[in-house]
Amino acid sequence: MLSSTARGLVALGVVASAAFADSPTRAVAPVGAAARSLSTTTRDPATGRAVDPELKSTVDRLRQQLRDGNRERKEDAAGDLAKLGVAAVPLLLEAYDASVAPESTWLTWVLRDIGDERAIDAFVRKLPASNSDLQSTILESLGNFDDPRVPQAAARVATSGHGDARRAAYRLLAERPDSTSTPIFLRGLRDADSWVREASEDGLRAAIARRESVFSPVSNLLSSADDDAAEPILRLLALTKDPKAPARIETALSRERPETRRTAIQSLVWLGDVRSGAAIQKLLDDSDCGVRREAINALARLGTRTAFRGIVDRLRDPIDDVRIAAHDALAALTHQDLGMKPADWLTWWATAER
Numbered sequence: 001m002l003s004s005t006a007r008g009l010v011a012l013g014v015v016a017s018a019a020f021a022d023s024p025t026r027a028v029a030p031v032g033a034a035a036r037s038l039s040t041t042t043r044d045p046a047t048g049r050a051v052d053p054e055l056k057s058t059v060d061r062l063r064q065q066l067r068d069g070n071r072e073r074k075e076d077a078a079g080d081l082a083k084l085g086v087a088a089v090p091l092l093l094e095a096y097d098a099s100v101a102p103e104s105t106w107l108t109w110v111l112r113d114i115g116d117e118r119a120i121d122a123f124v125r126k127l128p129a130s131n132s133d134l135q136s137t138i139l140e141s142l143g144n145f146d147d148p149r150v151p152q153a154a155a156r157v158a159t160s161g162h163g164d165a166r167r168a169a170y171r172l173l174a175e176r177p178d179s180t181s182t183p184i185f186l187r188g189l190r191d192a193d194s195w196v197r198e199a200s201e202d203g204l205r206a207a208i209a210r211r212e213s214v215f216s217p218v219s220n221l222l223s224s225a226d227d228d229a230a231e232p233i234l235r236l237l238a239l240t241k242d243p244k245a246p247a248r249i250e251t252a253l254s255r256e257r258p259e260t261r262r263t264a265i266q267s268l269v270w271l272g273d274v275r276s277g278a279a280i281q282k283l284l285d286d287s288d289c290g291v292r293r294e295a296i297n298a299l300a301r302l303g304t305r306t307a308f309r310g311i312v313d314r315l316r317d318p319i320d321d322v323r324i325a326a327h328d329a330l331a332a333l334t335h336q337d338l339g340m341k342p343a344d345w346l347t348w349w350a351t352a353e354r
Contacts, residue, residue: 112141135165170199258288277304300329
């Protein structure tokens, strides 16, 4: 609440800031001086109300500290500016439009912490002329606001920005995805930046959950995608549960990188199409032990009993983990536990076949 002195000043036409009215050290200007100060005081463009000249002086002093102080003093100044709250927003917006880095970065954080929606337009105006670091800070700050201007701004940076700014733009779009972002995510799947690919995968997962028809455009990316891009594409194809997905995923079982072959196996298992067992079975002799182990586990989960002899052969594998996986798979397929000797399994199988 305003002090009695401040209420008296308001009655005489002096608009005082609540943030400073109760300060015990505040000097009360004579009515004549206060009236003269109103002719030069800043006005809030949204409300037309005058801004306390002492508030302006405080903002100017703290801005100077942002420009000239060391890191600790800058942090203190930013914290003090944020504590001024919405009363300081008109002054801060005026300063923000004219500011350059690094002051722009600090003022972005200040306006974000205050949380006044008038900052959104200022952030959007600042984006195009900013460097990548400041764009990233602005986008992260825009993420605090639920406003349609936010994804629109992020979309522009996602398609034209660089480095951390593009990462922040894709992440912001992924956190609040809608159908207008789907084409951006499809491009992002093949991006050289792993952060962009990850955010794009998240965004397309949301599109699939919304039942958007993305199988065809995602599938079309697979043939020309390198292995880095192929892995999220394979996972997304499985999520679509499209009838054509298994056949499309199987084409990646011959990819050069072992991790991609493993991802293809995992995606087929997730789909649960038992017909994929025949294609996976060919990887029991893969050159990579991780792929062999993944294939064994997949065949057990799919219940591919036709792979029995191939899995028995893996009991002779030079890698312990592969041999253990083979034993566990045989036990799951047959509901028997005949140890680690291939001959014992083959003997049992010959009897079971009869």
